[in-house]
Amino acid sequence: MTEPKLIARNVDVYYGEKKAIDNVSIDIDNGIVTAFIGPSGCGKSTFLRSLNRMNDTIAGAKVTGEILLDGEDIYAASMDPVALRARVGMVFQKPNPFPKSIYENIAYGPRIHGLAQGKAQMDEIVERALTKAGLWDEVKDRLSDAGTALSGGQQQRLCIARAIAVSPEVILMDEPCSALDPIATARIEELIDELKNSYAIVIVTHSMQQAARVSQRTAFFHLGNLVEYGETSQVFTTPREDRTKDYITGRYG
Amino acid sequence: MSNPQWQTPEARRRLARRHASERRFKALGLGAIVLSMAFLVLLLVIMLKNGLGGLDWSFLTGSDSTSPDMAGVWGAAKGSLLTMFVTLVLAFPMGVLAAIYLEEFAPKNKWIDLVEVSINNLAAVPSIIFGLLGLAVFINTLHLPRSSPVVGGLTLALMTMPVIVISGRNAIKAVPPSIREAAYGIGASKVQTTFHHVLPLALPGILTGTIIGMARALGETAPLLMIGMRAFVATPPGGITDPSSVLPMQIFLWSDEIDKGFVQNTSAAIIVLLVFLLAMNGLAIYLRNKFEVRW
Numbered sequence: 327m328t329e330p331k332l333i334a335r336n337v338d339v340y341y342g343e344k345k346a347i348d349n350v351s352i353d354i355d356n357g358i359v360t361a362f363i364g365p366s367g368c369g370k371s372t373f374l375r376s377l378n379r380m381n382d383t384i385a386g387a388k389v390t391g392e393i394l395l396d397g398e399d400i401y402a403a404s405m406d407p408v409a410l411r412a413r414v415g416m417v418f419q420k421p422n423p424f425p426k427s428i429y430e431n432i433a434y435g436p437r438i439h440g441l442a443q444g445k446a447q448m449d450e451i452v453e454r455a456l457t458k459a460g461l462w463d464e465v466k467d468r469l470s471d472a473g474t475a476l477s478g479g480q481q482q483r484l485c486i487a488r489a490i491a492v493s494p495e496v497i498l499m500d501e502p503c504s505a506l507d508p509i510a511t512a513r514i515e516e517l518i519d520e521l522k523n524s525y526a527i528v529i530v531t532h533s534m535q536q537a538a539r540v541s542q543r544t545a546f547f548h549l550g551n552l553v554e555y556g557e558t559s560q561v562f563t564t565p566r567e568d569r570t571k572d573y574i575t576g577r578y579g
Numbered sequence: 580m581s582n583p584q585w586q587t588p589e590a591r592r593r594l595a596r597r598h599a600s601e602r603r604f605k606a607l608g609l610g611a612i613v614l615s616m617a618f619l620v621l622l623l624v625i626m627l628k629n630g631l632g633g634l635d636w637s638f639l640t641g642s643d644s645t646s647p648d649m650a651g652v653w654g655a656a657k658g659s660l661l662t663m664f665v666t667l668v669l670a671f672p673m674g675v676l677a678a679i680y681l682e683e684f685a686p687k688n689k690w691i692d693l694v695e696v697s698i699n700n701l702a703a704v705p706s707i708i709f710g711l712l713g714l715a716v717f718i719n720t721l722h723l724p725r726s727s728p729v730v731g732g733l734t735l736a737l738m739t740m741p742v743i744v745i746s747g748r749n750a751i752k753a754v755p756p757s758i759r760e761a762a763y764g765i766g767a768s769k770v771q772t773t774f775h776h777v778l779p780l781a782l783p784g785i786l787t788g789t790i791i792g793m794a795r796a797l798g799e800t801a802p803l804l805m806i807g808m809r810a811f812v813a814t815p816p817g818g819i820t821d822p823s824s825v826l827p828m829q830i831f832l833w834s835d836e837i838d839k840g841f842v843q844n845t846s847a848a849i850i851v852l853l854v855f856l857l858a859m860n861g862l863a864i865y866l867r868n869k870f871e872v873r874w
Binding site for chain 2: 378380383385408409410411412415416417418420422423424425434435438439485488489491492
C-alpha cells in the first residue's frame, strides 16, 4: 500500500460562526474514485472545496486542522493556492465553460501556467486534453466555436478537459452530473472510470446509484460529520452505522 | 367547459373586472410615454423651426462673435470635445479601477462601507458644488489656467467618476460567480480571473454607464460657470490649456443676448448639442451589442 494522495486530519470548516464541517479525518488514495455522499447541507461540498482551497475565495470561510497533499500541508504559508489549484483541479455542478472558443477554454490554463512553448505544443495539449475527456471527435472540426454553444453534457466534458489540461494530480468533482440527462451522465461516468487510472478522483454526488456505479470508496457525511468511510461495496451492502443504513435505504435525505 | 362555476354571472363579472384593469394599466402606461415623447417632439420641432435656417457651413466652422451672422459653434464644440477628452481619460480608468477594487478585492468592513456610501453620495452632489471645488482646488490652489478645458475636464471627471464606479460595480456584480469559480478552479490568480474573465464580460455594462455619465457631463453648465468657462472666446482653443467655451455654455450665453439674430444661433447650437448626445448614446448601444457575450 502506497502513501495516500490526500490526508485530512481533524478538519473543521467554519462559515463565519457556523461550523459546517466538524472534525473530519480521511485518507484519499491515488488511482481510485472516492465518492462523498450525504443529504443536502451535510457539508460534503464544503469539505470538497477545502481540498483545493476554493473556500479561500468565500469571505468568512475558515479551515482548521491539517490537509496534506503528498505529505505537504496545503494550508501552510509556503503553499500557493494558485499553484495548488493547478495540482488539484475542480469540475463544478453546473457546466461553466468560459464564454470563449472551445480551444481557448482548454488553452487558458496551460497558458497562464506556462505549460506550452509555442503554438504547436499548445495544439498538442488541447488535443490530448479533449481526447482524454472523450470530446475530441465531436469538436475537432469546430475548435473555434464557442464552448457555450455545446450541449450540456459536452460542456461538462469540456470542463473536465479544461481541468485535465493543466495536468492535475487530483480532480475534484462537485455533483458533475446533476444538471445532465441520463445519457450525458453515463458518458461522464464512463469518463470518470477511465480517468481514475491517471488521477485521484473525488466526486460529490447526490445520487447513491452513481456513487455505487463509479466509486471504489464511499464517505457518508451527515450534519458536518464524516459518519462512515469504507469500500463502496461494504458501505452499500453492510453499513456499520445506523445513520448510513437509514440514508442508503432511503429513510431520509 | 363543464365546470359551471365559470358560468355564473359573478364569475363573469370578476373576469370582466380583471380585463378592464389590465386595459386601464396599458392605457396609463401608453399615456405616460406619449406625454413625455410629446414634449421631446415639441422641443425638436421648435428647435428645428428656429435653428435649421442658421445651420450652415460658416456656423459649424466659426467661433463666437459679437455679430450673430458671424458667430459659429465650432469654438464651443471643440471646447466641449477637449473637455470631454480630459474627463474620459481621467474618469474612465479611475472609475473602472475603483469599481474593480471595491467589487473584487476590497475586504468587507466598515471602512469599505463608508467608501461605498460616500461614492453614492458623491454621485448625487449638485454639480455647482463640484464647480466650486474645481475653482478652489484646480484654479486657486494649483493655478491651472482659468476657463480652460483641462480644468473643466478635471471638474467634470470628479462628477462623472462616481457614476462610472456605480455602473461598473453593477456590471461586475452581474457576471455569474460560476465564471470566477471556473478560473480559480484551474489555478488562475485573482488578478487573472478579474482581468481575463470578469472584466471582459462586464465591459458592455461599464461602457454603457460610462457613456451615460459622459453624456451628462457634456450637457453640464453649472460647474463650468464657476471655473470661468463662460468667457467670450472668439477663436477655437488650440489645446486643453487655452481659454474656451463649451456647447451648453454657448447656448446659455447666446440665449442671454439681446440681438434677435442670436435666437436662431441658440436653436442651431441646441441642434448641434442634441446631435452630439444622440451620437454618444448611439455609440453606447453599438458598443453594448458589439461586446456583449451571449451564453
